[in-house]
Amino acid sequence: MIDGLVRLGRMQAGLRQARLSGAAITFSMVDDRGVRRDFSGVVAGSLMEGAYRTDKGVEGRWSATRK
Numbered sequence: 001m002i003d004g005l006v007r008l009g010r011m012q013a014g015l016r017q018a019r020l021s022g023a024a025i026t027f028s029m030v031d032d033r034g035v036r037r038d039f040s041g042v043v044a045g046s047l048m049e050g051a052y053r054t055d056k057g058v059e060g061r062w063s064a065t066r067k
Helices: none
Strands: 005-008 011-014 016-021 024-030 036-044 047-054 059-065
Touching: 011 024
Parallel strands: none
Antiparallel strands: 005 011, 016 024, 024 036, 036 047, 047 059
16 A cells, blocks of 8 residues: 655645556546546656646656655
């Protein structure tokens, strides 16, 4: 089980459906406008990176560090 927060600018949301399998990570979040984003990526040490897709079809890249 994994837990964490997503921060986009000043907005912060908890992780939903977070899964870690080996180096693969997936999770979702819903922003303050109600837009859901589904994230997937890989974990390497304290770094993570991958791609996301919104429920409206917008795609992008993301990266994060573990604190």
